Amino acid sequence: MTTVEPMASDVADLVRNTLSAHKSMFLATSGSDGPWVGGVYFAESGPFTLNLVLEDRGRTLAAVRENPVVSVVVSTGSPMQPFLQAQALAEVVPADDDALVRDLLVAKVPEAGPFLAAPVTAVRLSVRKWRATDIPNGWLPGRELPGPLPGPRHP
Template structure:
Protein backbone atom coordinates (compact mmCIF):
# COMPACT_ATOMS: atom_id res chain seq x y z
CA UNK A 1 0.00 0.00 0.00
CA UNK A 2 2.90 2.32 0.67
CA UNK A 3 4.03 1.95 -2.96
CA UNK A 4 0.51 2.77 -4.21
CA UNK A 5 0.32 5.80 -1.95
CA UNK A 6 3.74 7.02 -3.17
CA UNK A 7 3.01 6.34 -6.86
CA UNK A 8 -0.71 5.88 -7.52
CA UNK A 9 -0.42 5.13 -11.25
CA UNK A 10 -1.14 1.42 -11.70
CA UNK A 11 -1.77 -1.06 -14.49
CA UNK A 12 -4.93 -3.17 -14.63
CA UNK A 13 -5.59 -6.35 -16.63
CA UNK A 14 -8.94 -8.17 -16.68
CA UNK A 15 -8.55 -11.57 -18.28
CA UNK A 16 -9.81 -15.14 -18.09
CA UNK A 17 -6.22 -16.21 -18.78
CA UNK A 18 -6.49 -17.16 -22.44
CA UNK A 19 -5.20 -14.78 -25.12
CA UNK A 20 -7.93 -16.09 -27.43
CA UNK A 21 -10.65 -14.73 -25.12
CA UNK A 22 -11.32 -10.98 -24.93
CA UNK A 23 -9.24 -9.16 -22.33
CA UNK A 24 -9.02 -5.60 -21.04
CA UNK A 25 -6.02 -3.46 -20.14
CA UNK A 26 -5.84 0.00 -18.62
CA UNK A 27 -3.77 2.50 -16.72
CA UNK A 28 -5.51 3.76 -13.63
CA UNK A 29 -5.01 6.02 -10.66
CA UNK A 30 -5.30 4.15 -7.36
CA UNK A 31 -6.51 5.78 -4.17
CA UNK A 32 -6.41 3.99 -0.82
CA UNK A 33 -9.60 4.80 1.12
CA UNK A 34 -10.61 4.42 4.73
CA UNK A 35 -13.28 5.47 7.17
CA UNK A 36 -16.84 5.85 5.89
CA UNK A 37 -15.70 5.78 2.26
CA UNK A 38 -13.79 2.54 2.83
CA UNK A 39 -16.83 1.00 4.50
CA UNK A 40 -19.02 2.04 1.55
CA UNK A 41 -16.56 0.35 -0.83
CA UNK A 42 -16.74 -2.84 1.25
CA UNK A 43 -20.56 -2.76 1.23
CA UNK A 44 -20.68 -2.35 -2.57
CA UNK A 45 -18.24 -5.23 -3.05
CA UNK A 46 -20.14 -7.57 -0.73
CA UNK A 47 -23.42 -6.65 -2.45
CA UNK A 48 -21.87 -7.58 -5.79
CA UNK A 49 -19.82 -10.61 -4.64
CA UNK A 50 -21.26 -11.97 -1.36
CA UNK A 51 -18.63 -14.72 -1.11
CA UNK A 52 -15.99 -11.97 -0.66
CA UNK A 53 -17.48 -10.98 2.74
CA UNK A 54 -15.06 -13.04 4.89
CA UNK A 55 -12.05 -11.57 3.07
CA UNK A 56 -13.42 -8.03 3.35
CA UNK A 57 -14.08 -8.51 7.07
CA UNK A 58 -10.30 -8.82 7.56
CA UNK A 59 -8.25 -5.66 8.18
CA UNK A 60 -7.65 -4.88 4.50
CA UNK A 61 -7.58 -1.38 3.06
CA UNK A 62 -9.84 -0.79 0.04
CA UNK A 63 -8.39 0.83 -3.07
CA UNK A 64 -10.52 2.76 -5.55
CA UNK A 65 -9.32 2.79 -9.16
CA UNK A 66 -10.10 5.61 -11.57
CA UNK A 67 -9.79 4.30 -15.13
CA UNK A 68 -9.95 6.99 -17.85
CA UNK A 69 -10.06 4.48 -20.73
CA UNK A 70 -9.87 0.75 -21.42
CA UNK A 71 -8.16 -1.11 -24.25
CA UNK A 72 -10.14 -4.20 -25.24
CA UNK A 73 -8.37 -6.90 -27.25
CA UNK A 74 -10.52 -9.57 -28.92
CA UNK A 75 -8.37 -11.59 -31.33
CA UNK A 76 -11.16 -13.85 -32.72
CA UNK A 77 -13.14 -10.73 -33.70
CA UNK A 78 -10.12 -8.97 -35.20
CA UNK A 79 -9.50 -6.43 -32.43
CA UNK A 80 -5.71 -6.60 -32.60
CA UNK A 81 -4.44 -4.09 -31.75
CA UNK A 82 -7.22 -3.57 -29.24
CA UNK A 83 -9.87 -0.88 -29.36
CA UNK A 84 -10.06 1.90 -26.81
CA UNK A 85 -13.21 2.71 -24.87
CA UNK A 86 -13.88 5.42 -22.27
CA UNK A 87 -13.67 4.38 -18.62
Protein backbone atom coordinates in the same frame (compact mmCIF):
# COMPACT_ATOMS: atom_id res chain seq x y z
CA MET B 1 -9.79 -13.35 -40.29
CA THR B 2 -11.54 -10.17 -41.40
CA THR B 3 -11.25 -7.07 -39.30
CA VAL B 4 -14.37 -4.98 -38.91
CA GLU B 5 -13.84 -1.67 -37.14
CA PRO B 6 -16.12 -1.67 -34.08
CA MET B 7 -18.29 1.28 -33.17
CA ALA B 8 -17.59 3.09 -29.88
CA SER B 9 -20.77 1.56 -28.47
CA ASP B 10 -19.43 -1.94 -29.31
CA VAL B 11 -16.25 -1.21 -27.35
CA ALA B 12 -18.26 0.23 -24.44
CA ASP B 13 -20.49 -2.89 -24.45
CA LEU B 14 -17.47 -5.20 -24.41
CA VAL B 15 -15.92 -3.26 -21.52
CA ARG B 16 -19.16 -3.31 -19.53
CA ASN B 17 -19.83 -7.00 -20.24
CA THR B 18 -16.27 -8.06 -19.43
CA LEU B 19 -16.26 -6.15 -16.15
CA SER B 20 -19.58 -7.64 -15.08
CA ALA B 21 -18.46 -11.17 -16.02
CA HIS B 22 -15.32 -11.08 -13.84
CA LYS B 23 -14.97 -10.96 -10.06
CA SER B 24 -11.20 -10.58 -10.00
CA MET B 25 -8.43 -8.93 -11.95
CA PHE B 26 -4.67 -8.54 -11.92
CA LEU B 27 -3.40 -5.30 -10.37
CA ALA B 28 0.14 -4.14 -11.17
CA THR B 29 1.89 -1.63 -8.93
CA SER B 30 5.37 -0.19 -8.63
CA GLY B 31 6.88 1.11 -5.41
CA SER B 32 10.31 1.21 -3.79
CA ASP B 33 10.29 -2.61 -3.63
CA GLY B 34 9.94 -2.69 -7.42
CA PRO B 35 7.06 -3.78 -9.67
CA TRP B 36 4.47 -6.20 -8.33
CA VAL B 37 1.36 -7.94 -9.71
CA GLY B 38 -1.37 -9.42 -7.57
CA GLY B 39 -4.86 -10.74 -8.03
CA VAL B 40 -7.69 -8.81 -6.37
CA TYR B 41 -11.46 -8.99 -6.19
CA PHE B 42 -13.19 -5.88 -7.55
CA ALA B 43 -16.60 -4.34 -8.03
CA GLU B 44 -17.23 -1.72 -10.67
CA SER B 45 -19.39 1.32 -10.04
CA GLY B 46 -19.48 2.38 -13.65
CA PRO B 47 -17.10 1.41 -16.43
CA PHE B 48 -14.29 3.68 -15.22
CA THR B 49 -14.43 3.19 -11.43
CA LEU B 50 -13.28 -0.01 -9.76
CA ASN B 51 -13.59 -0.66 -6.02
CA LEU B 52 -11.43 -3.11 -4.08
CA VAL B 53 -9.68 -3.74 -0.80
CA LEU B 54 -5.99 -4.40 -0.18
CA GLU B 55 -4.23 -5.96 2.80
CA ASP B 56 -3.10 -3.30 5.26
CA ARG B 57 0.41 -4.74 5.57
CA GLY B 58 0.71 -5.96 1.99
CA ARG B 59 3.21 -4.97 -0.65
CA THR B 60 0.45 -3.84 -3.04
CA LEU B 61 -1.04 -1.24 -0.70
CA ALA B 62 2.44 0.04 0.22
CA ALA B 63 3.21 0.51 -3.49
CA VAL B 64 -0.14 2.27 -4.12
CA ARG B 65 0.66 4.72 -1.31
CA GLU B 66 4.07 5.44 -2.86
CA ASN B 67 2.92 5.56 -6.47
CA PRO B 68 -0.83 5.69 -7.17
CA VAL B 69 -0.47 5.00 -10.90
CA VAL B 70 -1.36 1.34 -11.43
CA SER B 71 -2.25 -1.00 -14.29
CA VAL B 72 -4.97 -3.64 -14.45
CA VAL B 73 -5.83 -6.66 -16.57
CA VAL B 74 -9.32 -8.15 -16.52
CA SER B 75 -9.06 -11.53 -18.20
CA THR B 76 -9.72 -15.25 -17.97
CA GLY B 77 -6.03 -15.69 -18.73
CA SER B 78 -6.68 -16.84 -22.29
CA PRO B 79 -5.78 -14.40 -25.06
CA MET B 80 -8.51 -15.97 -27.20
CA GLN B 81 -11.25 -14.62 -24.92
CA PRO B 82 -11.97 -10.88 -24.66
CA PHE B 83 -9.81 -9.07 -22.13
CA LEU B 84 -9.29 -5.55 -20.84
CA GLN B 85 -6.18 -3.58 -19.97
CA ALA B 86 -5.93 -0.14 -18.41
CA GLN B 87 -3.87 2.32 -16.50
CA ALA B 88 -5.62 3.84 -13.49
CA LEU B 89 -5.12 6.19 -10.59
CA ALA B 90 -5.53 4.48 -7.22
CA GLU B 91 -6.75 6.29 -4.12
CA VAL B 92 -7.31 5.07 -0.61
CA VAL B 93 -10.93 5.99 -0.03
CA PRO B 94 -11.91 8.39 2.76
CA ALA B 95 -13.24 6.72 5.91
CA ASP B 96 -16.83 7.75 5.11
CA ASP B 97 -16.66 5.81 1.78
CA ASP B 98 -15.09 2.67 3.27
CA ALA B 99 -18.42 0.96 4.03
CA LEU B 100 -19.73 1.72 0.53
CA VAL B 101 -16.71 0.10 -1.14
CA ARG B 102 -17.06 -2.97 1.10
CA ASP B 103 -20.81 -3.20 0.37
CA LEU B 104 -20.23 -2.95 -3.40
CA LEU B 105 -17.53 -5.60 -3.22
CA VAL B 106 -19.51 -8.14 -1.19
CA ALA B 107 -22.61 -7.57 -3.36
CA LYS B 108 -20.64 -8.60 -6.47
CA VAL B 109 -18.30 -11.09 -4.80
CA PRO B 110 -20.03 -12.69 -1.80
CA GLU B 111 -17.08 -15.00 -1.21
CA ALA B 112 -14.96 -11.90 -0.42
CA GLY B 113 -16.94 -11.42 2.81
CA PRO B 114 -14.49 -13.27 5.09
CA PHE B 115 -11.58 -11.37 3.54
CA LEU B 116 -13.25 -8.10 4.57
CA ALA B 117 -12.96 -9.15 8.22
CA ALA B 118 -9.16 -9.06 7.90
CA PRO B 119 -7.16 -5.83 8.23
CA VAL B 120 -7.82 -4.37 4.76
CA THR B 121 -8.06 -0.89 3.29
CA ALA B 122 -10.64 0.21 0.73
CA VAL B 123 -9.20 1.54 -2.53
CA ARG B 124 -10.86 3.03 -5.60
CA LEU B 125 -9.33 2.98 -9.08
CA SER B 126 -10.15 5.67 -11.63
CA VAL B 127 -9.49 4.22 -15.07
CA ARG B 128 -8.18 6.69 -17.63
CA LYS B 129 -9.10 4.60 -20.67
CA TRP B 130 -9.71 0.94 -21.41
CA ARG B 131 -8.02 -1.10 -24.10
CA ALA B 132 -10.38 -3.93 -25.09
CA THR B 133 -8.99 -6.85 -27.06
CA ASP B 134 -11.15 -9.49 -28.73
CA ILE B 135 -8.94 -11.55 -31.06
CA PRO B 136 -11.68 -13.87 -32.45
CA ASN B 137 -13.56 -10.76 -33.60
CA GLY B 138 -10.48 -9.14 -35.11
CA TRP B 139 -9.80 -6.58 -32.39
CA LEU B 140 -6.02 -6.92 -32.52
CA PRO B 141 -4.65 -4.48 -31.74
CA GLY B 142 -7.24 -3.74 -29.07
CA ARG B 143 -9.69 -0.87 -29.26
CA GLU B 144 -9.68 2.04 -26.83
CA LEU B 145 -12.54 3.39 -24.79
CA PRO B 146 -11.56 6.79 -23.35
CA GLY B 147 -12.68 7.64 -19.85
CA PRO B 148 -14.46 10.76 -18.72
CA LEU B 149 -12.59 13.99 -18.34
CA PRO B 150 -10.75 14.33 -15.02
CA GLY B 151 -12.85 15.63 -12.17
CA PRO B 152 -14.48 14.47 -8.96
CA ARG B 153 -15.18 10.73 -8.92
CA HIS B 154 -18.26 9.26 -7.32
CA PRO B 155 -19.09 5.60 -6.75
